[in-house]
Structure formats: C-alpha cells, structure tokens
Amino acid sequence: MRALVIGEVNANGIKQTAASLVNAAVKAAGVADMFLLGQAQAACDEAKTFAGVEKVFVNPDSGENILSESLSKAVVALVKEHGYSHVFFEASSIGKSVMPRVAALLDVAPLSDVTAVVDAHTFVRPIFAGSIDVTLKDAEPVVVASVRATAFDPCEKTGSAEVVMYQGMPETMKTRKVSFEAVKTDRPALQSARIVVAGGRGLEDEEGFKKLAQLADRLGAAIGATRAVVDMGLCPNDWQVGQTGKIIAPDLYIAIGISGAMQHIAGIKDAKVVVAINNDPEAPIFEVADYGLVMDAKAGIDALLKELN
Ligand SMILES: Cc1cc2nc3c(=O)[nH]c(=O)nc-3n(C[C@H](O)[C@H](O)[C@H](O)COP(=O)(O)OP(=O)(O)OC[C@H]3O[C@@H](n4cnc5c(N)ncnc54)[C@H](O)[C@@H]3O)c2cc1C
Incomplete structure (x- = not known):
C-alpha cells in the first residue's frame, strides 16, 4: 500500500x-x-x-x-x-x-x-x-x-x-481562472493560530468587535466569529468557526458573547483550553468551557486588557 x-x-x-x-x-x-x-x-x-x-x-x-x-x-x-x-x-x-x-x-x-x-x-x-x-x-x-x-x-x-x-497539467477547455485575490492580514491564520479570540451576538455591535480586535492584537491571536454575527455583517465570512465555517484546534480559545450552539462547538472540539465570557450563567458554552466569566462581554474584554497591560 x-x-x-x-x-x-x-x-x-x-x-x-x-x-x-x-x-x-x-x-x-x-x-x-x-x-x-x-x-x-x-x-x-x-x-x-x-x-x-x-x-x-x-x-x-x-x-x-x-x-x-x-x-x-x-x-x-x-x-x-x-x-x-x-x-x-x-x-x-x-x-x-x-x-x-x-x-x-x-x-x-x-x-x-x-x-x-x-x-x-x-x-x-x-x-x-x-x-x-x-x-x-x-x-x-x-x-x-x-x-x-x-x-x-x-x-x-x-x-x-x-x-x-512532474511535468504537464491537463487542460480544461470550459473554464479558466480570471483573477485571484488573497485576503491580506497581519494576524495569524485562523486554522493554525495558537490563540483564537472569537465574538458572538453578545458583543452587540462594531464597537464590540473593535474591542475584540484590540484583545486579539494584544494576545497575537486570530479572530473567530459565530455565524450569527457573520450573517449580521459584523465580520467577514472567513472568520466563521463551526460546522459550516472553519474547524480549528488552538491551544487557547476565548469565546466572548457566544451562546455555544452545537453548530459552533463542532468547530472547536479539539481546542485545548476554552475560556468563555457570557452574561448568562446558563449559556451552553459554559458546559464546554474550562474557565468561565459571567459578565458583560465588552466589560470582560476591558478587564482582560487591563490585566494584560
Ligand atoms: C445548518 C446550520 C449550520 C450552522 N453553522 C454554524 C457555524 O458554522 N458556526 C456558528 O457559529 N453557527 C452556526 N450555525 C448557527 C448556530 O445554530 C447559532 O445560531 C449561532 O452559533 C449563534 O451565534 P451566537 O452565539 O453569536 O448568538 P446567540 O445564540 O444569540 O448567543 C449570544 C450569546 O451572547 C450572550 N450575551 C448577550 N448579551 C451579552 C452581553 N452584553 N455580554 C455577554 N454575553 C451576552 C447571550 O447570553 C447568548 O448566550 C448554524 C446553524 C445551522 C442551522
């Protein structure tokens, strides 16, 4: 074989x-x-x-x-x-x-x-x-x-x-590539990053995602998101983690304002340590989290940034 x-x-x-x-x-x-x-x-x-x-x-x-x-x-x-x-x-x-x-x-x-x-x-x-x-x-x-x-x-x-x-590549007569545009980012690629910070609907708005980006920059992390916020247009499609997004396995996954729907969890099953910030103590994300913080998402990011700085 x-x-x-x-x-x-x-x-x-x-x-x-x-x-x-x-x-x-x-x-x-x-x-x-x-x-x-x-x-x-x-x-x-x-x-x-x-x-x-x-x-x-x-x-x-x-x-x-x-x-x-x-x-x-x-x-x-x-x-x-x-x-x-x-x-x-x-x-x-x-x-x-x-x-x-x-x-x-x-x-x-x-x-x-x-x-x-x-x-x-x-x-x-x-x-x-x-x-x-x-x-x-x-x-x-x-x-x-x-x-x-x-x-x-x-x-x-x-x-x-x-x-x-290996020379020669079979031709295809019916289609040809017209252009190729790679997404340029200074952040680590989502699928190979050691640390991923991810945001969900609990981050509420653009201001919430700006704070998330600050946290990602401070940690040298990639940014992930739920399908809900991608659908809301708060972040690009290629940030989506989960069943219909990217499957990732970082050493540390910080889920902020994310409920923990099974379609999202499907993408982080192999993450080594999961930290969750959510203001609802009953949120399903806490069932898979190693560490949990029950508090407001934006206030949670501010508190983390204060500690890190
Ligand atoms: C076929 C199919 C495929 C799917 N694929 C994916 C996928 O690949 N990835 C994916 O993510 N989803 C996927 N989904 C959608 C998934 O079911 C959920 O709807 C989605 O993950 C929920 O996103 P969310 O956690 O951001 O939002 P919500 O479920 O609305 O959760 C928001 C959370 O934020 C908390 N919150 C609210 N306000 C605050 C605050 N101020 N501070 C702190 N916490 C707060 C709430 O308590 C809640 O837990 C799929 C669904 C289907 C049907």
Whole structure:
C-alpha cells in the first residue's frame, strides 16, 4: 500500500497542516508520496523531510491559478501511473473542491472529514455536527479521503524524500481562472493560530468587535466569529468557526458573547483550553468551557486588557 498526499502551499511555504495529513496517510498506508500544489522551494525543502514520505512530486503549473478540474485530472493520472491505494486531501476548501472530482473520475465513493485512522480501510468521521463519531469500513479499491488535519499530530521531520518534477497539467477547455485575490492580514491564520479570540451576538455591535480586535492584537491571536454575527455583517465570512465555517484546534480559545450552539462547538472540539465570557450563567458554552466569566462581554474584554497591560 502507498498513499498519495496532496500538500497545499501558501505564501510562506507548505501549509503547517500538511505534516498532520502525512501522519494520517502513513498510519493508513504505511508509506506516502506527496503532490505539492505549488512550486515554492521552501515548501519542497520542508516536504522532503516529512517522515514516511518517499517522493515529493512538484509541478511548475500547479500554483494558485490552476483550477480544480485540471488538478483532479493530474491527481488521477498520478494514481493510475503509480497505483496508489489511498489519496488523502486536507478537509480545506481546496480539498473539498478537488477530492470529490478525483473520486468521481476513479469511480469510487469519497470519504470526508476523517478524524482517526483505525487501519488501512477503517476510519472515524463525525456526523450530525460532530455530536456522533462513526467508524466506517471503506472497501473501495482506492481510498479517496479528506482529513481533518487538526485531529492528527504532525509527523516527525526525519525523512529525506526524492523530489520528482512532474511535468504537464491537463487542460480544461470550459473554464479558466480570471483573477485571484488573497485576503491580506497581519494576524495569524485562523486554522493554525495558537490563540483564537472569537465574538458572538453578545458583543452587540462594531464597537464590540473593535474591542475584540484590540484583545486579539494584544494576545497575537486570530479572530473567530459565530455565524450569527457573520450573517449580521459584523465580520467577514472567513472568520466563521463551526460546522459550516472553519474547524480549528488552538491551544487557547476565548469565546466572548457566544451562546455555544452545537453548530459552533463542532468547530472547536479539539481546542485545548476554552475560556468563555457570557452574561448568562446558563449559556451552553459554559458546559464546554474550562474557565468561565459571567459578565458583560465588552466589560470582560476591558478587564482582560487591563490585566494584560
Ligand atoms: C445548518 C446550520 C449550520 C450552522 N453553522 C454554524 C457555524 O458554522 N458556526 C456558528 O457559529 N453557527 C452556526 N450555525 C448557527 C448556530 O445554530 C447559532 O445560531 C449561532 O452559533 C449563534 O451565534 P451566537 O452565539 O453569536 O448568538 P446567540 O445564540 O444569540 O448567543 C449570544 C450569546 O451572547 C450572550 N450575551 C448577550 N448579551 C451579552 C452581553 N452584553 N455580554 C455577554 N454575553 C451576552 C447571550 O447570553 C447568548 O448566550 C448554524 C446553524 C445551522 C442551522
């Protein structure tokens, strides 16, 4: 058995989560190769060191302008050429777009959001917004899966894989990318931040979110939000944490004015320490919080900032 791991690359090199993805793949198949989506030298240098990885495929045409339709064909070509038993994607927006296409082209059923590997064909994944974990047998000839990287530790960096140039990217005639606009922020990325401060409806208004930003800046934290405040237009969509937002696993999650609906909690199940500030002592968030402060959200932020300063 041998897995193909799809490694995403960003401006700083390979995504931090890639090492966790490799760990999951090696647990399932014993050994893995990587296909890097992008050609940054730093990404390649790091991917080479991932324990369990034997080959790193680099394609000069697989950068940010490439479409899912082309990528999926390239991945399928690699699977057919090398006979991979497993293809693992991160459960990211790229993974969610390319993984089902690859499964369809290989005529197998895809498996999404894997959170544990039991053996080569047995996996655990959450259902019903994370309230139940199911264990599934995947009997397909090729296991095509997306993996929640936050559920796995990163692999060791003791490897020395061979780098292989993989030339050519299948064309797609029907669509082409017209432009690509990355959101620029000085804050850490939500999905890899060690500390996340998040706001909900209890922060009430723009003033509340300005205070939240001050706290985030003071702590060097990323900012998260509930769907309710995203829908209210108080913060951008990419801040949303939860079932239909981002799944995160920071060391510290500070939830301010957030009720703790199960769809929100689905996104922070792997957070190590949860702190909640809410003026309702009965709020469900306190059931999952390690530390709770029953007080007004804005006053709570002011008190924290005073202590920190
Ligand atoms: C299919 C589906 C998917 C969903 N996906 C997501 C998702 O991905 N992420 C997500 O977050 N939600 C999601 N939701 C919505 C979710 O069900 C909740 O509605 C949402 O999380 C509630 O957001 P909230 O906690 O900000 O608001 P509320 O539930 O209104 O809670 C506000 C909290 O603030 C407290 N509060 C009020 N005033 C103050 C104050 N002055 N000081 C301190 N505390 C105060 C209140 O006591 C309350 O606990 C989804 C819903 C559905 C149906």
